[in-house]
Amino acid sequence: MPMNANDIERLIKTHIPDAVVTIHDLAGDGDHYAATVVSETFRGKSRVQQHQLVYQALKEELGGELHALALQTSTPAA
Template sequence: MPMNAQDIEKMIKQEIPDAVVSIRDLAGDGDHYAAEIVSESFRGKSRVQQHQMVYKALRGNMGGELHALALQTSAPK
């Protein structure tokens, strides 16, 4: 069963409360998304560390219910 964008956003915000999250459904199938996430907690972390934080927030759904998620992460400017 695919995940919807609201569920993805909710999971990310539960783990990263200050995150500003923008999610787009790339294929209209609820399975392929692009997410832009901005959070102060990303400051000073590598891109890999930032993405690991997001994957942790998704609690193992990546590769299962959520097939593909293109991530763009950053700290606020």
């Protein structure tokens, strides 16, 4: 069963409360998404560490309901 974009956003925000999350369904099938996540939580962390935080929020769904996620992370612009 495909995953809803709103559910992805909710899971990310549950683990990273200050996150600004933008989700795009890449294929229109509910299985392939692109996410942009902006959070102060990422400040001082490497790109790998930032992605790990997001993937941790989605760990139960990745490979199951959520097949693929292209991810971009950053800190808020000053």
